[in-house]
Each structure stands twice: as C-alpha cells, then as structure tokens.
Amino acid sequence: MLKVGLTGGIGAGKSAVARRLARRGAVIVDADVLAREVVAPGTDGLTEIVAAFGDGVLTAEGALDRPALAARVFGDDTARRTLEKIIHPRVRARTAELTHGAPGDAIVVNDVPLLVETGLAPSYHLVVVVEAERERRIRRLVETRGMSADQATARIAAQAGDAERRRAADVLLVNDGPLDELNTRVDRLWRDRLKPYEGNLRLGVSARPDRRLHIADPDPTWPEQAARLVARIQHALPAGHAVSHIGSTAVPGLPAKNIIDLMLSVRTLEEADALAADLGAAGFPKRPGEWVDNARGIPGETWPKRLHGGTDPGRPVNLHVRVAGSPGWRFALLMRDHLRAVPEARAGYAAAKERWVAEHQERATYADAKEPWFDEEALAADEWAEATGWQPHP
Template sequence: MLKVGLTGGIGAGKSAVAKRLVANGAVLVDSDVLAREVVAAGTSGLAEVVDAFGAGVLTPAGDLDRPALGARVFGDDEARRKLEQIIHPRVRSRAVELAHAAPVDAILVNDVPLLVETGQAPSYHLVIVVEADRDRRIRRLEETRGMTADQAAARIAAQADDEQRRAAADVLLENNGTLDDLHARVDLLVRERLRPFEEHVRLGTAARLGPELRLVEPDPTWPAQADRLIARIRHAIGAEAAVTHIGSTAVPGLPAKDIIDLMLAVRTLDEADALAARLGQAGFPRRSGEWFDNARGLPGQTWPKRLHGTADPGRPVHLHVRVSGSPGWRFALLMRDHLRAVPAARDEYTAAKAAWAAEHTDRYAYGEAKEPWFDAEAQAADDWAESTGWCPGQ
C-alpha cells in the first residue's frame, strides 16, 4: 500500500485533486469528513467539545453548531489548540482504521488540510501539495463559500504559508489554470509515479535506475529533498537514527547525477539487516548482492555495507548503511566535508566529472573512472582533516 499525504491552502483546489485521484482508483481518507464524524451527535468527541466550550456550540437539535464553534476559536490560539487536542487524535485513529480496511495494493490518499501545520509529512511515502496564487484563492472562496475578500484573506493567513508547504512537498501541483489542465497533471502523476511507486512498496523492490549517465547542474533544492527523506527514515526506524546527506548532491555548487545519497550509521551490519524490513516498508527497499554489499574502498580495501534504493521512480535515492566508525563511514563524511570546505578541490572534481562524462555514456563506467581520482584525493583530504582538527560527524 502506498500512503500519500495530500494538502494545500484553503481555496487552492485540493478537493479537485482528491476527486481526480479517486477517479484514477485511489482510496481517499478525507480528514475534513472524519473531523465531522468524530464530533457527530452522540459521540464522545462532541461531549468533550461541549465540556471545553460550553453548550453554546450546540444547535437546538443537539448537533455541533460549526459557525458558533468557529467564532469561538478563530483568532484564539489557545482555544484552537484545545479543539485540535480533542479532534486530531480521534481523526488519526479513525484514519488508521480506514487504512487497515483498504486493499493491500491501494494508493491510499489522506486529504489533510493541516498536514504541514501538524508535522505529519514524514508519516507518508509521498506528500502532494496543491498551490494556487493568493488572489485566485480569494476569488474561489468568494465564489464557492460565500466569504468576503477580507474573510478569505484572514483564513489564508491563519494557515501555513506557501514556503512552508513547499518545504514539505515531494510533488507540487500548481492549480492556476483550467480544471482540464489540473486533471491532466494528476493523471500523469498517477500513471508515471504513484502506480509504480505502490507496486515497488508492495513487492519490496527498488525503482530501476537506467545505466545511462546524466550529469545535471547543481540543484539548490537537493538539501531540502534530502531533509524530507531523512525525516521519513527517522519516522520509520526512530528519531535517533543517525542519517546524513552525503555525496555530490550534498556539496553546494557541484554538478552531479540527480541521485540523493544518504548514509545511515549503525553499530553492526546485523543491526542493518534487522532494519531492512522497516526501511523497505517506508519506501527504501534493500538492494542485495555482492556489488551492493561490498563497495570498493581505497586501494586494496573492501568496505562492507548495505545499500538500499527507493521505491519512488520520481526521486532516485541511494541509502548507504554503514557501521559507525568504519573506514567507509569516515571516508564518505570526510570527502563531503573536504569538498565543501576546499573550493579548489571542488573545482578540480567538477572539471574531472565533465571529462569523465565526455568519455563515458553509462553510470557504471563513469563510476569506475572516478576511483583513481578519489584514491589520490584521499591523502589531500586526510591532510586537510589533520590541519583543521576535523572529526567525522561534527
């Protein structure tokens, strides 16, 4: 099962995306619907709301008077938090029940308006954020919900801003065009990313990376992408997990293959093997075999590790699992920090990358071509570490 978080600011068009995902076969868990369900007449949730806010939030028929409750909490952070403490745990519990009832091959979409505000993003395999221009959102709220422009602007201002949502987004769907345009983007997303992603998660297989080599210019969003992946890994195996961003995408200004390299430090390789199933369920299945388990180190050395890939065909990842303190662990951190700190080394590596890419058309031959450079640069990196007092992991 693929767990997808769907969110977006009020008026952005999140509901339209949810409906189109359902039309493509997704199973929808709508947090707004659940939020109404858990405070329906006769529920413990409604009883707790009345205890907290008084009988004035009830209609004469004994149902929740939502406008009256909204007037009580809007603009009052303490009251809003009190209401969230009543509703959110119940909504999450009900969402878990619905997830357990979904088919094993489902694309399970959780429509969560406050996904970013409540810090839930790492609990999903993928987060979709729907975005639209502020003026367009205000017009939509005026036309569809009868709000005034001032009311709509106040509701928008009370939520997370666009920058906060973008930081949580694995997929950003812009909704400033027509409904047909939006549907076409959702259909493409389902066909090319969500369906194969779900299959890889269910089967425990990594999305295949083709042999062709493609270097790209430095992407300033690589660190943020790595942060999202690290948060997902920590959610799966524990907040204390020692996961770091390594490799070329971790060095600002360095061209690279568009593959995020991460490293998880463990005490033993037995511990790495024990974590494999949980990592796979989180979307990072193990890639096993002699080539993956025994990376070549410096001349004459072999550095054992475990390598995990990603089930997501839209975001290539290598997750290297190494023993903390081992030569391979130290070397990965040293070369990253050396290249970050010494512009001349980074520039030399950049020029060498361009030359190797001109000579080789596939990733494997390119990787082999890099080894002599790293063998030679290792001494310069060690000298830099000694002169600066560098310690791995600092």
C-alpha cells in the same frame, strides 16, 4: 500500501485533485469528513467539546454548531490547541483504521488540510501539495463558499504559507488555470509516478534508474529533497538513528547525477539487517547482493555495508547503511565536508566529472574511471582533516 499525503491552502483546489485521484482508483481518506464524523451527535468527541467550550457551541438539535465554535477558537491560540487535542487524535485513529482496511495494493490518499502545520509529512511515502496564486484563492472562496474577501484573507493567513508547504512537497501541483489542465497533471502523476511507486513498494524492489549517464547542473533543491527523505526514514525507525545527506548532491554548487545519496549510521551490520523490513515498508528496500566500499590506499581490502534503494520512480535514492566509526562511514562524511569547505577541491572534482562524461557513456565504466581520483581525494581530505581538526558529524 502506498500512503500519499495531499494538502494545500484553502481555496487552492485540493478537493479537485482528490476527486480526480478517486476517479483513477485511489482510496481517499478525507480528514475534514473524519473531523465531522468524530464529533457527530452521540460521540465522546462532541461530549468533550461541550465540556471544554460549553453548550453555546451546540445547535438547538444538539449537533455541533460549527460557526459558533469557529468564532470561539479563531484568533485564540489556547482555545485552538484545546480543540486540536480533542479532534486530531480521533481523526488519526480513524485514519489508521480506514487505511488498514484498504486493499494491499491500494494507493491511499489522505486529504489533510493541515498536514504541514501538524508535522505529518514524514508519515507518508509521498506528499502532494496543491498551490494557487493568492488572489485566485480569495476569489474562489468568495464565489464558492460565500466568504467576504476579508474573511478569505484571514483564513489564508491562519494557515501555513506557500513557502512552508513547498518545503514539504515531493510533488507540487500548480492550479492557476482551468480544471482540465489540473486533471491532466493529476492523470500524469497517477500514471507515471503513483502507480509504479505502489508496484515497487508492494514488490519490495527499487525503482529502476535511468540507464543513460547524465550529470545534472547543481540543483539548489537537492538539500531540501534530502531533508524530506531523511525525515521519512527517521520516522520509520526507532529513535536515535542518524541519517546523513552525503555524496555530490550534498555539496552546494557541484554537478552530480540526479540521485540523492544518504547514509544511515548503525552500530553493527546485524543491526542494519534488523532494520531492513522497516526501511522497506517506508519505501527503501534492501538491494540484493554483497556491497562493499573501496578501502582507499589499501589494496585488496574493502569495507562492508548494506545498500538500499528507493521505490519512488520520481526520486532516485541510494541509502548506504554503514557502521558508525568505520572507515567507509568516515570517508563518506569527510569527502562531503572537504568538498564543501575547499573550493579548489570542489572545482577539480567538477572538472574531472566533465572529462569522465565525455569519455564514458555507461554508468559502470564512469564509476571505474572515478576510482583513481577518489584515492587522491582520500589523501587530500585526510591532510585537510588533520590541518583543521575536523571531526565527523553525521
């Protein structure tokens, strides 16, 4: 099933997004609700809290006195970490239970206020962040939650900042206008991305790329996008597997097709095949067929690999799975580093792309047109590597 992480700073409007997604058919798992459930009267969670903080955090009826507990932990990092060690594992266990109980074709949205702070982003197929301007958030907290302006400011300051949440966001929903505008954005997200993403994931097929050939201007967020994908892949696999950002989107300032190319290093292609199921479950299914790289300068020879795609229609991905140390693996890293380091080589590639786009309207003929340039780049990059003592670093 598709697992979506939903987060946002306090007062940003995350709950409004969750409600709208629920109306569209999403299964909502609310971490705040679960955090109350796991410390309800009679639970071992409440017993452990009392043992850690004393009877003063209980009401006269024996329930958790949340304002009293908040006063104990606010501004005290040691007390806060103690409380988190009690609540977070229980919330995660209950979340897993509810997720596993959802239908196989469900879109499960985990509403997690501290998703970024707790490092949970890589565990979801997609992370949606709701953001609003700071003064607007303070006003909402004063008007809807009865806080003073100082209390609202302190609560906001205690959470991750907007920049940190943006780095974790696959989707950023800005909520600085009326509710109708936010609902329209959520509906569009549901229709154009979440529903097709779920279908692709369930069927184990890659999202169909745009058939039109288009070279985009350099996007400074490509490395951040790649970093999120890398973290997601590494979370899905056993520890120790290197995943690299390669290709044109890994070279700052270089125009490129808006497709993130990544490379997973494996010891053998048999290991690659053994990892295919985990990659598919994470949203990167194996593409059918036999895939090889051109052996630069060696007629008739090829370098075998595996190729996986992404199921997210909003973020095209090619995941090349290559044996570490193989010629194809080395060339992918060498070309990336050569183009990063040598401005003339980078400028030459950008100019060549402009010519090829003018001459070719289809992806296949564009790819064929690049092959002679790649042969020349392989020679130039090898010379550069020998001169500089370059070593591959995934």
